[in-house]
Amino acid sequence: MNEAAARVRERLTALGRLEDCDLDPAEPALLLAALGQARRGTLLDIAPYLALLDEMADQLRAEGRDCPDAEALAIRLFQLLGRRHRFQGDERDDDDLGDLDLLTVMDRRRGGNDALGLLALAVTRRAGMVAEGLAFPAHFLLRLGLAGGSRVIVDPLGGGQSLSTPDLRAMLKAAAGLDAELEPIHYAAMSNRDLLLRLGNAAKLRLLRLGHVDRALAMVESLLLVAPDACLLWREAGLMHMRLDHTAPAIAALEQFLARTPSAQAKARTLALLAELKRRLN
Template sequence: MGDRLTLPDWNALAALADDTVPLLETSLLIARDEYPDLDPDLYDTLAQSYAEHLRHEIDAIEAWPLKMAAINRHLFEELGYTGNHDEYYDPRNSYMNQVFERRLGNPVSLAMVQMEVARRLGVPLDGVSFPGHFLVRLPVDDGLLVMDPFNGGRPLGVDELRERAKPHLGGDIPDDNALLHILNPASHRAILVRTLRNLHGVYAEREEWDRAARSADRVLKLSPDQPEALRDRGLAYLQMDYQSGARHDLARYLHLAPEANDATAVREQLVEISASRTSRMH
């Protein structure tokens, strides 16, 4: 038996540097909110077993792209990991215990499985917070190999990347410098925040306000004073009739992002909260 996988403490994460936030452990910490009985060791052991299965083959391959092709073949073809195209907004796609058990996920969670296995094999795979769908990247001799974990780890050429970025850049096609900037590696913190923002979006859409508030609250454990998370938690608190919490978060949001597009609407909501508080006191 190796060392047991210990999950971090939520209150310790804010003080860590972006890339020293442990990726698998914190993703399982997120899942434990919804699945309190999950055994983190199970998923650590599973990722390790995938790596051990591949180790001999990977060590015998010289070129990074061919190493990566072997990892992708094992994960996506032999083990059957796949993007959940039918139920993209199922929250289970964001909870890593469920992703490992169902072998179904969204772009971020599948990227985390890919990264976890690749890195255990010495392959320096990084995530990319690409607009739209999360991607992964591997440095190769002549540049970058960019892949789509949601679609079997398929490599993406530069023209397709430009096309994918275009709708998110007001219809402009990014030049080489802009594209390289978009393809910068995502820090562990950024990947985990994206996971939680996805969960918040799903739960807000379903009007499950306690879970929406929790997802935003967890973002704030990773990145205190992140304006959008304060707004999201405040609006969820409002739906839960937790007025003082909503007032605190929305006021803080306006302090941090006074020029935000929705600042006027949020100000109006604060006025309403204050008005209802006054009427309750009378």
């Protein structure tokens, strides 16, 4: 590992020790993107990117003072992002992870639903307003609002237009099938780490779909620096190491999963798998 990558990993590890309520998801998202460049020997300074988020937040705070409700705030936010700063939706499904990489999104001013949602959330929170990512399947949605005031649910690619209950029901059925119905969990706010993991998981799944197991594994292991208690990530890391014939690292990752999972069934399956892996080493 080169010095640049080691420095980024050190910062991500420090962020991994924070309580979730103290974690700003924008910083680790930028650092995870920087880590890919650091592995190639270039240490990219994320300070200008954080400064841009602060600048946009100052503008939103100034322009949002006269917003009478959350709907007006949402429109103002996405006008700021789209018209003044030229951010646009650009979801792609190829070997380029640029629509999921927050550094690249901020450079290109183009990004996918998850990355633009995280960007909008970061700006809104920095402006002192309410922003939450919802645990809605398949498509990232934001709940925005004024402190102590109304709330509105928006699609980050929808220009700030509010989504009604029928809109949400239609989106859910398109993603999960005609039998799916809205439940309270679909309105639940994600934790800061879950926001970060959602973006990283989208990148991981694309890499696996393209057959890049080594790059997907690097993504998972980077996420584990800032979310070390995410037990399913340890399991995924172990299984990817197995696919790459990395027996010792696979054992280490699966043992971490075993120590964290509350599922008796998962523990039993993992113990059997570990026994088989350890036989390979002997």
